[in-house]
Amino acid sequence: MKKNRLVSSRLAAATAALLIAGTGLAGCGSDSDATGAEASVIRALLNAQPTTLDPVVGARSGETVWSTMLEPMIAIDGDYEPEKTGLVTDWTRDDPTTWTFTVRDGVSFSNGEPADAAAVANSILLNRDTESGILKSYFANVASVEATDATTVVVKTKSPQYNLPNLFSNVYVLPPAYYAEKGSEGFAAAPVGTGPYVLDKVQAGRSISVKQNPDYWGEKPANQGVVFTWSTEASQRLALLQSKSVDVAFDLTHAQSQEAEKAGLETESVETAMKIVAFLDSTKAPFDDAKLREAAALAIDRDAIVKGIFDGNASADGGLLNVKPGTEPAEQVDADPAKAAELVGGNGPTVPITYPAGQYTNIEEVAQAVGGSLEQAGFEVKYQPLDYGTLVKQVIGRQLNGLYIFAGVPNVAVPDFFASGFMKTASITGNCPDPRMDELTAKALEQDDAAAAQSIYDELNTLGVVEKHCYVPLYRQIYNYATAPGVSDVDYNALNRADFTKATR
CATH class of the missing domain: 3.10.105.10 (Dipeptide-binding Protein; Domain 3)
Structure with a gap:
């Protein structure tokens, strides 16, 4: 069944290139060779390569990939407002310049490091203090960050700031020891987080894949993983989707979205x-x-x-x-x-x-x-x-x-x-x-x-x-994207974030 839904919110890539062969792309696979566990792996085709998979220094064009493995400090709800269901489960504003955040107990990074208050505090400070930090200017008002125990982070600001929970919904929590050991480039090559997926493998110049995190603290994904590839040509992205080489093609033009719908593909349009x-x-x-x-x-x-x-x-x-x-x-x-x-x-x-x-x-x-x-x-x-x-x-x-x-x-x-x-x-x-x-x-x-x-x-x-x-x-x-027949629940929202956890094929 065809679907063309315009989502107007109430509020408001992979370090891998595709191997181009003629007018198509190799290395993506097809329905004919997708069996068993492979059939539940979502093949996602993006429009561009991210500059890095390190969220401290990286432009958010890479978020579609890294957010499968990493999680923000604070989750957001359907209205894009902070909610207390993620790694941080509560917060209070103690006075105009002091906030206390409660960190979920018992969560670990996929490498075994504890995702505790110290990790959350360190992640905030990385965004504030890293010279090349892409979001550095947003954290200039943060005066101090202290993990007072394993589940409590106290943040003091230089002057009052009413939207601190909103801001922290954009702080991805990183493992302190691993990040310090690897540095930005090393971390970007093999990200480690608390997310529903973990890094599977990187095929240099071709693809990057993630697989289900068996120890994920939250609800397990409906699929076994995601393989990311990309092409800068929207016409090629549509052609690959039509040939069943991929399951979802992102960033199509309006005309291509209409063409996809006529071809029996399911299309989505998100304002x-x-x-x-x-x-x-x-x-x-x-x-x-x-x-x-x-x-x-x-x-x-x-x-x-x-x-x-x-x-x-x-x-x-x-x-x-x-x-x-x-x-x-x-x-x-x-x-x-x-x-x-x-x-x-x-x-x-x-x-x-x-x-x-x-x-x-x-x-x-x-x-x-x-x-x-x-x-x-x-x-x-x-x-x-x-x-x-x-x-x-x-x-x-x-x-x-x-x-x-x-x-x-x-x-x-x-x-x-x-x-x-x-x-x-x-x-x-x-x-x-x-x-x-x-x-x-x-x-x-x-x-x-x-x-x-x-x-x-x-x-x-x-x-x-x-x-x-x-x-x-x-x-x-x-923003227009399309999915192959039988592929469902690939979500893309008004803040340009993709969610693959409920996607099936």
């Missing part, structure tokens, strides 16, 4: 919280000129991009901090090509447009559309496609200028994930340093709860997006 954003670097020419930033923001027509490239199968979104799907910013910038051209005044400077080739659906066309809009306003454009890993390194290393495009993925469904991640001076991007934005970000976190902080986030969004024009939000991605 995600992931936003594609154009970042303008205000620290370097040409966009150290506020007038030129405004011109660029007015030149780009997000509605035209969604209609022309995605045929409406994306959600135009002009806000940065309205994280949950279905929410709108208090203010946004709408396209005004005539005013953009007037601000440029002819003979505009060259703008490098850097983007992660092959990383997101139709991203090349999006970059071309953005560049075409800037050219119409009078800018010269130079395209700089990079692989995703290189782009992330250059963003963090402050090596880019002009305009760069990549996704903001809110691993935690709170506005601060984008505020601290992109808007603070000491953020991932650091493209728009401004003491006012630092002050507003801190002030929002000091409120009692999310409702009290909302007006501050509205002010912050308006400052960065509407007044300073450092960020040009484009659209919220609608």
Whole structure:
């Protein structure tokens, strides 16, 4: 039976390449050779290789793979809010800057190390203190972390922070001794966690597989394991699914999703919280000129991009901090090509447009559309496609200028994930340093709860997006994937997390 479900949340890869042979891929297997235990192994085809399987330093594109073996400190519920069913079973806010977390008793990592309070505390500190930590900027307010006994972690913050449990739902718990022994690269080559699966084998350049963890503390998976492979070509991913070489193919275009449905495959469409954003670097020419930033923001027509490239199968979104799907910013910038051209005044400077080739659906066309809009306003454009890993390194290393495009993925469904991640001076991007934005970000976190902080986030969004024009939000991605006949319960949610534990074939 065909199924095409659009999930709009109430809130809001494998170190292995595929062996390409002609128009297909070898090494994935097929239904004809899948028997016995092998038949219950889910064959998942991803769109890209993760830069690393170490969650401390890795972009979340690798989470689909590492989250089979590793678990976050705090679980989230169907509304993407923290719940007390995971490795942490309770928490209290003792005073405005002190939190106590209770760690589940008796859980061990797959290598035998205890997954106790000391391991949880160490994992928090790794995210705070690792120089190359991808989430380092989110933990600057953490003053101290102490495991007071085997099941208790006390966290003190420098100033009040209402969303600490939300933040900790993005801290993957790692075995302290093993991580210290192996280092980041060694851990990434053979991750060890508390999750429902453990590493099975890596076929260098081809695949990575995980198998059921026999000692998992929670509910056992419905399958024996998952084999991950990938291809950067969406057409090839669909072809492999149609040929029964894989069980699920992720990140299909809307047209390919329709083609898959017509071919009798089951399709899923998920409106995600992931936003594609154009970042303008205000620290370097040409966009150290506020007038030129405004011109660029007015030149780009997000509605035209969604209609022309995605045929409406994306959600135009002009806000940065309205994280949950279905929410709108208090203010946004709408396209005004005539005013953009007037601000440029002819003979505009060259703008490098850097983007992660092959990383997101139709991203090349999006970059071309953005560049075409800037050219119409009078800018010269130079395209700089990079692989995703290189782009992330250059963003963090402050090596880019002009305009760069990549996704903001809110691993935690709170506005601060984008505020601290992109808007603070000491953020991932650091493209728009401004003491006012630092002050507003801190002030929002000091409120009692999310409702009290909302007006501050509205002010912050308006400052960065509407007044300073450092960020040009484009659209919220609608994520398409398809499964082969007989494959069920592969779940992908609005926070771009996949769950294979209930999947069968």
